[in-house]
Amino acid sequence: MDKYICTLCGYEYAEEAGLSEEGIEPGTKWEDVPEDFVCPACGAPKDMFVKS
Amino acid sequence: MSIKQISENVYSIGVLNPTLRIFDVIMKTDYGTSYNAYLIKNNGKSALVETVHAKFFDEYLENIKSILGDTPPDYLIMNHNEPDHSGSVAKLTEIYPDIIIIESKAGAIYIKNIANKELNIKTVSDNEIFDFGGGELKFIVAPFLHWPDSMFTYFAKDKILFTCDFLGAHFCEPTAFDYNIKKEDYEAEYNGAFVYYYNAIFGPFKPYVLSGLDKIKDIDFETACPSHGPVLTKKDGGNLDCAIKAYAEMSAPHKNEATYIPIFYCTAYGNTGILAENIKTGIKEIIPGADVNIINLNMADSASAQLHLSDAFLIGSPTINRDAVAPVWELINTIDAVSMRDRPCAVFGSYGWSGEGCSNLIARLKGLKLKVSENPLRCQFVPSQDDLDAAIEYGREFAKSL
Ligand SMILES: Cc1cc2nc3c(=O)[nH]c(=O)nc-3n(C[C@H](O)[C@H](O)[C@H](O)COP(=O)(O)O)c2cc1C
Ligand SMILES: [Fe+2]
Ligand SMILES: [Fe+2]
Numbered sequence: 001m002d003k004y005i006c007t008l009c010g011y012e013y014a015e016e017a018g019l020s021e022e023g024i025e026p027g028t029k030w031e032d033v034p035e036d037f038v039c040p041a042c043g044a045p046k047d048m049f050v051k052s
Numbered sequence: 053m054s055i056k057q058i059s060e061n062v063y064s065i066g067v068l069n070p071t072l073r074i075f076d077v078i079m080k081t082d083y084g085t086s087y088n089a090y091l092i093k094n095n096g097k098s099a100l101v102e103t104v105h106a107k108f109f110d111e112y113l114e115n116i117k118s119i120l121g122d123t124p125p126d127y128l129i130m131n132h133n134e135p136d137h138s139g140s141v142a143k144l145t146e147i148y149p150d151i152i153i154i155e156s157k158a159g160a161i162y163i164k165n166i167a168n169k170e171l172n173i174k175t176v177s178d179n180e181i182f183d184f185g186g187g188e189l190k191f192i193v194a195p196f197l198h199w200p201d202s203m204f205t206y207f208a209k210d211k212i213l214f215t216c217d218f219l220g221a222h223f224c225e226p227t228a229f230d231y232n233i234k235k236e237d238y239e240a241e242y243n244g245a246f247v248y249y250y251n252a253i254f255g256p257f258k259p260y261v262l263s264g265l266d267k268i269k270d271i272d273f274e275t276a277c278p279s280h281g282p283v284l285t286k287k288d289g290g291n292l293d294c295a296i297k298a299y300a301e302m303s304a305p306h307k308n309e310a311t312y313i314p315i316f317y318c319t320a321y322g323n324t325g326i327l328a329e330n331i332k333t334g335i336k337e338i339i340p341g342a343d344v345n346i347i348n349l350n351m352a353d354s355a356s357a358q359l360h361l362s363d364a365f366l367i368g369s370p371t372i373n374r375d376a377v378a379p380v381w382e383l384i385n386t387i388d389a390v391s392m393r394d395r396p397c398a399v400f401g402s403y404g405w406s407g408e409g410c411s412n413l414i415a416r417l418k419g420l421k422l423k424v425s426e427n428p429l430r431c432q433f434v435p436s437q438d439d440l441d442a443a444i445e446y447g448r449e450f451a452k453s454l
Contacts (some may be wrong), residue, residue, distance in 0.1 A: 008200070036157065036177045036193070043158025043200040 009042035059210040066117035085225035097125035099184030106139035131216035157203035196260040213273040220278035231289035256390035317368035323402035334447020356386040364396040369411035400429035
């Protein structure tokens with residue numbers, strides 16, 4: 001499972017953990033995270049994330 | 053009180069600030085500004101679009117009340133949460149505790165840290181349509197125009213698009229409408245303010261401006277209501293079409309014909325300048341077609357523009373009193389860290405004994421997230437033959453790394 005980092009603030013999304021506050025189940029692949037996802041820390045859109 | 057009716061159901065309820073001369077620390081506002089805000093009424097429902105700078109809350113509230121009387125507004129739409137528009141949210145919610153605040157997802161995060169109190173927030177997604185008194189409000193999420201939170205709101209019934217800072221200008225227009233500017237013969241002043249505003253606010257985000265324009269190209273609007281400066285119309289003397297065209301032109305991607313690698317330097321005794329010449333020789337060996345322009349910062353005044361047009365660049369400074377010199381820092385201070393991100397660059401310079409100039413420059417360029425080479429080219433005092441050879445080799449290696 002991969003991790004993705006927000007290039008604006010450094011927040012990390014781990015596929016393994018998901019993000020329950022946003023209804024994203026553990027194990028959700030990055031490509032399956034909704035397109036309108038924004039960084040929960042700084043609000044950056046999904047395309048600002050890169051694989052870490 | 054400065055209410056203006058914009059269309060059948062929309063009122064301008066913002067405030068004028070004609071005497072403001074500096075905005076956000078860095079922007080000059082020769083013609084003052086206005087913090088525009090709007091009120092939409094539709095079949096008994098009402099929505100505010102944006103608030104105003106906290107200093108002007110009382111006038112703003114008076115404007116609301118003079119239209120709605122004692123009826124509280126149902127919604128507050130926040131297209132963007134910079135304090136010039138969000139500064140009155142906390143006070144407004146004291147007066148109207150039940151108001152529902154409509155925010156983009158990013159906006160919802162920001163407003164919590166700006167108002168620092170419990171708010172009734174409804175977040176909306178791109179292209180979401182919201183029923184508003186039987187009419188529709190549509191939200192178009194427009195990230196980085198000019199903050200991650202930015203969005204536009206479309207009120208189809210009156211063919212109005214609310215764009216917040218997008219298409220705005222710091223220009224205090226008391227009549228609220230663009231066509232009066234032409235009538236009063238202030239066009240040159242307004243156009244200057246419009247372009248200056250674009251450069252300061254949207255210059256770093258040109259690709260996003262183009263995608264924002266693309267998102268609104270099929271939207272049928274005849275009026276754009278920005279949050280600074282005049283409302284833009286298609287009426288006689290109106291500026292809406294021109295403004296959109298200008299945004300597209302100013303945002304068109306720039307491509308250099310030949311790889312452009314300016315080498316900037318400052319020098320007290322010529323040593324750092326000699327390094328610059330030899331680095332250039334090395335670059336030209338590897339990329340003969342490259343346009344390598346050596347710019348002495350003691351004499352140049354367009355250095356910042358050249359820096360931003362570059363495909364890659366080098367910057368040289370002697371070490372004087374344990375640091376690089378002021379003209380070099382001044383140039384670096386102009387760097388637009390958004391559009392220059394990952395730009396390849398390297399630093400060089402002559403020094404006498406401690407040589408901190410280069411390492412300080414590297415640290416700063418790294419902080420700005422440019423792609424700066426970790427190894428500077430340095431030489432002690434006057435470049436020897438070995439130093440000159442090293443400079444040529446440094447130029448070769450830099451060119452190969454591109
Ligand atoms: C034009 C503009 C651009 C901004 N860009 C950023 C940014 O890139 N990153 C960030 O973390 N905050 C950014 N901010 C937010 C400011 O850091 C924030 O509003 C801060 O609270 C301002 O502090 P002050 O009240 O001391 O001026 C920006 C603010 C403005 C006005
Ligand atoms: Fe803004
Ligand atoms: Fe603004």
